[in-house]
Structure formats: structure tokens, C-alpha cells
Amino acid sequence: MFCEKANKMNRLIQSGLMYGNLVHVASPALVERYNRALKHLTGRETALTDFYIDISGFSPEIGHELGDPLYLNHAGVNRQFILLSTAQKTAPLLDAKFSTSRSILRRFIDDNEPALFALTARDAVAGELVNSVYDMATPARLFDLRRITIEADTTGGALRHAAQLEQKIGEFLSRDDGWYDDLLIAEMIDLAGETGDITRNPIALPKMEFEQGNFWTAHFGGTYLFQTVAHPALITAGDRALFDDAPLAHVFDLSQRNQIAKFLDLNKLVEPVIGARGIDAAAILRQKMEFILVDALCAHDITPGADSAALRRLAARHSALLPPEFHALNSLVTWAEAGGDWPRIASDHPAYFYTLRAADHPDADLVNMLLAELAPKDIRQLFICHKSLFYRLYASWPEAKKDYAVRFLKQDYQLDKEATRQALFAHQTPPPPLKRPTTGPWGPVRR
Template sequence: MSSKFPLLRDNALIYGRLLPVEEPHLIERYNKALKAFGLKATKLKSFEIDRTGFSPQIAEECEDYDYLDPNGINRRFIILTPGQRDLPVVHTAFSNTSQLMFEFMSKNQRAIDALTIKDVIYGEIEDSVSKVEDIEDLLSINQVEFRVLSAEDVLGKAAELGKLVDRLKQEPDAWRDDKMLEQMVELAKVCGDIRENTLVPDQVIFRHNAYWTSHFGGLYVFVDPDATTVIGDPAAPGFRRSRPWQVSYLSIHDADKVFRFLAGTGRIELPRASWIESSGYLEHRAEMVVRSLIREAEPKRNLSDTDKVWLQTWMHSNADMINRDGNFPFLNAAKREIRQVGQLRLEDVFPQQRFLVVRAKPDHPDAWLTNRLISDFVPSDFVSRYVFNKQGFYKDYEGFSQPWREHVVDILKTTYLKDKVAFRTRLYGLTD
């Protein structure tokens, strides 16, 4: 994909913050994991990896971006170093893959630290299904289990050494068995002192909670204590037919019902002065609306030298178009009402426009997923799309003209990339 979007790659807007792998011994270990998966060894002398071990360079080499994600289920992983924990996940069929990998690496940090000194860790995030053919397959996944292996079988040898140590403790004459003692010495050369080194990951099962998946054109699953809600295209196989007694189904095309679900389950912050006025949220949305209209009217215009004065001039010249669209006047009216009464009544607002003035509740566990869903209803805000919905952003980007691509990159560089944490905190209230 990076070869398709060189401008994004050159500006670290795709496959950014990855870990370079250049040392021959690490490349050799990576190749051992590839071979264990039945894949060809890479001939590259250097490449980059994300948290899961996915490498865009190797994906291009083998012409398969799903080489670690066959069938979009039971994701494979390759861990060369504990440092991968702090990397992003840049290619996945499930939005929660990143969190699952982070939890696994955090809970088993000591074992991963010890193992990766001498070996590569690889395996699969095993689900309860081997292929996703309808929504029922997704709903059947309640938890995942990390199946963990190592190329030099350090894990197996550690387990074997542990059994021999137990035998030595429990059998009075075991110390007379020279062959067993020699075997223990040889195993210890590989494993070290297993009394000090935790080599076997002890937490490998994790809950599979709310997520977005690329299956069936993109589908959301939200889990609440008393219900599960699926949001997607009604054409998806199993939609409204799988577990109707315990699952609610909402069409992604029904803005009103989706909004009511998010509001009713406490996942969004409604437009109130307490956060709207300090965040600059409506101003940001308004600017995105105007820029989208410029693209619609003049898709090939060079916007490299535009400034706020130029934008104001363009808006005056295209007032009729802006009024017909309705979103910019709506946002201005919303600002006035919030300034006057401290909040905005949404009952009479067109459902699609409601998403312009809300954000995910920052302290909700599903905040990132909710902001992703909101971005589906506000495609004009390419910044929010990039922050929360990169798959959607990259799909949008494919349809952009070259001048507009350059403009989008410039805006992202001068806003979000300048200080990601500060930007997310100010605009979305997120602190992580």
C-alpha cells in the first residue's frame, strides 16, 4: 500500500513509527518465524515491523498484505523485541488487535524480555472460528487465546527443564542419574536459570470486547452488560438473523438510530459549552466542511498557498453553495445557541448533522471506537478520519486528486502530526 501512497509514506502518514530491523540475527529469527508459518524467508537486508511483527516491506516483497492475517481471522504475530509493545498496529482486520497485543505483551513482559534475548516468539491470536462467513462467526468470538511458540523451542525446553527440576526435588535418588543431570545442564544452557527467568507466558486468554472489523464492508460490535449491538450494512450475511433474541442490529445508513444508540448508552458527549467552547471543536468541523466544499467545487485547485483570508474570500464568492449544503450555517447557529444557553437542543436537528457536534465521551472504554463510528457520518472531516479511522481515510485518499492529496497532507502535518497528544486532548478530550 505504501507504494501506492508515496506522499503519505514520505510524511509518516502511513506506516509511521515502525521499528527498523537490520541486524542479521534478528532477520534470521524473523525468517524462522516466517518458515514456521509456511511462508518464504525474506531476502531483504532491512525492513520495518509494527507491534504484531507485520512489515509493509515484506508484504510488498511477497505481494500479500495479509501474510500475517490470512482470512482476516486468527491473526499471526512475530515478536523480536519487547520494544514492539510501544509500536502501532498498521494492518489489521479488527480494531482491537492492537489492544489485545498490548495486553498480552504487558501481562507477560518478564517472559517476553527473557525469551527474546535468545529466540523469536511467534504464534496466533486464536479465535473460536477459522473463517468468517457471516455475522454469527463474529458473535461467537467471546475471547481469544494467544498460541505462543518459539523458533528454537526455548519454551518447550524450559517446560522440560521444569519437569526435571521437579523430579530432582521429589525423587530421593534422582541426583544419581548422571544422564538426567547432563540433560538439565544442556537445557539450562539454552533456558538459563528458570527459577529466576520467567520464560513461559502465563496469561494468554483475553476478552474480545467491542470492535470494528473490515469483514462485510466494515462492521461494528458494541458490548453492553445487557445487550450486544451490531452496526453495519444490512446486506451483511446474518444481519438481523443471528441471535436476534440477544443482539440488536442497526443499519449504518440509519443516522437517527445510530445516534440514539450512542446517546442512550452514554458513549457520546452532547454539545455543551463546558467542552465545546474550550476545544474549538465546532470551529474545526466548520473548517473541514468548507475545505470539503472547495474540493467538491474545484477538485484540482492547488491549495498550497491558501490562508484564512483566501478561505473567507472563497466563502463569500460561494455563499449559495455553502447555504445549499447547510452544514456551515448549521455549525454557526449551533455556536450561537451554545454561547447563549450553554447547550444545543438536538431534537429538531437533522440526524446526519447531529454527528457534527458530538464526540465520544473521553472516559468511556469505547471512546476510540465511538469516534471512529462518528467519523463515518462526517466524511468531510479528514483529520478525524485519519486519527480514528485510518482504513476509511486511506480509502477516501485513493479518490482524491493529486492537488487535494497534497493539501490533506499539509493540513495533517500542521495540525495533528505537530503534536498528536495535545491535538487529541484539545479536540476530543482524550488523554491517552
């Protein structure tokens, strides 16, 4: 399966747009540590001597070797992880089943980096993102995913041994006859051989818990669950009937555009691109128009031009092919740059969700992910915000659209990812109010 997938996505892989930024595991020592951790977690081992891993330690090559792409994520829940190095924190999470998983792993590594750096210098750290759900047999299980706890230790049990040693040191110091207990002293010496001097170099990973109120999951066709907003709702890309018994008043599928628009508006989750602070709204909308144009041209076997000028010429020549999304966004750009009548674009219009972005709130990434699915012709937002959907749709695109997408993302996005994200999604903090001098009856008050 991995080889077949790699062949289909070859252009993306060669351009660094897929399986990019993974951590290379090639030294015999690291491979041996990985195998110890893999055996500890799954009872299996790899015969590979060279492979790449993501932030969780998952390797697509090992998944292919074992015939199990979920070998660290059984049933798509309670993801296990293997850390060989804190450098994994910048790697992506491949085939994520929950939108929160990567951010949880990144936070775990960031918050415990000194301890993890010391632990991974000698051994692999193996662990699990634990919740009370062990399978996704029914949609009702989604509503039990409220809290994620991280459990981790080295494969040699360094943290467990350190806790035991700390307990025995406490016993030794509290007893008057501690110096005469040869068995206790021998046990302490044995444990210290495993852990080192924990009085000078403490080894500990605090218990970490993460609330999971609003999230996306790949289960049941792709599902967005908003539980902690003022007006909760579930939005599914799959079969809405699966959620007839959901403990929520509102369940929508992606075809219910008016209802989704109202949900987003009621909860103040989105804002119009036009008028958003700190961005070049007209440039963003003009680029969206280009993506929509390319989609229309490629659908009619017309090869898109190599640059924006060539695309404009093609748009004029094939104006009859331009869809309503293109015309609606063009009217917005015209209004922004030249004024005139405000173009009203209702929520049932196919261009509506192209005109929005997430507002400034903690779930902005999740909302931008939903908007990417509702406006999938915007290939840049789709790639940035919803990679799994981008890869799935890419596989069915005409060759000309694949070529355009790879060329654009490589030249526009890959060169400066952070700047692109800032230009599209950043929220500018309003400037503080001007401080005016306090004025008394005879002029400004001196402090």
C-alpha cells in the first residue's frame, strides 16, 4: 500500500510536499532503540536498517513492512509514540486521526524537553495518548473523548526506577537504622546504576492531561465536533444519519451550508477576509480566483498558464467556463479596490465560504480546517489546513492540475511557510489606545 501510494504521490514526495521534514533513523544504535520500544509497545520489530519517522515515531516504511499503517495507532485511538530524539517535535504527524494529536505531542515535548533530551540520550521513550475509549465502534464514543492523558517511560523503565529509588532514599533517610539495612542499600545501588544520581539530576515527567472539547476526527467519514462553544454542533462529511442519537441539538452535513454558516456566525468563529486586520484581502481573494480558474480549465482539459498573466489571458478566452465562485470573488475584489456597490454573497452561494477565514479564538486552526473542506478549490488553504483531504483529492485531479498545484506550493508556500501562514491567517492585535494627558482646570497635570 505504501509503495502504491508513493507512486501516485511521487511529485509531491520529490517536491517535499509529502513525507517532508521527517526524522531519518539510520544508525544501528537508534534502530536498536526503536526496535526495543516497538517490541515494548506492540510486540513486533522491524528488519529495516534505515527509515524515517514522524513526531510520534510512526514510519510509513515500517507500516508497509508490517502491513499495518496503524501499528502505533490501533483502531485509530489511543495513539502510541516512540521518541528517539527531541528533534522529532518539528516533524509532521502522518495520517492523523484526530486534529489535536500533533499539538498534544508537540506540547509534551516542548514542556519536558530537558528531561526528554536526557532520557533519549540513553534510550527510547515510549508512551501513549490515553483516553477512556478503546475503539470507535459507534459514533457515541466520540462524546467520551473529553480528556487525553500522556503516559511515558523509557523502554528500560528509567522513570519507574527513578520513582522507586526516590521512595527508597526517603525510607533510608527516615530510618535510624538505615545504614544497617544491607538489603535496602543494595537495592538503592542497583537502582542508581539504572538511573544515575537523581539527587543532582532529577528524572521525572509530570503527568500531563489535555482537554479535548472541540476537534476533528477522521472517523465516520470525517467529523468536526464543537462542544465547548455557546451553540454546540457536530458537522460531518459522512452520513448524518449515523449521528441521530448524538447528545447535541444540532448535527449537520456539509451540504447544509446555510445551517453551517449560521452556526459559525452565532459562535463568532469566522470573519470576512475583506476587512480583516493586517492582511492584503484583495491579493488573497485574487489568488483564490486563480485557483478556481485553474480548476475550471483543467476540468475541460485546458492546460493552465505558467504565470498569472497567462492565466488572465486564458480567463478572457474561456470566460464561458468560469464558475459562479470566480465571478463572486471578482466582484469583491472590484469593490475592495474601486468601490461601488457592495456585492452580497449569501451563504447558499458556492463562493460564500471562500470569503471567510477563522476569527481570533483558540479553535482558529480547526475552523480554518472546516473552511478548507467547504471551499476545496482553494488548494493553498486545503494543503495548509487539511493535508489529509488535500492528498485524497489530489489523487483524483487531472495531471495538469497536479502539475500546477505542485509548482505553486513549491514556489509560493515552501519557500517561506511561516510568512505565508501569517499573511493568510494571522490576527493583528489592535494598537493600544493613545494615552492622553490628564487635564486639570489650569492645563495638563504634571506627574
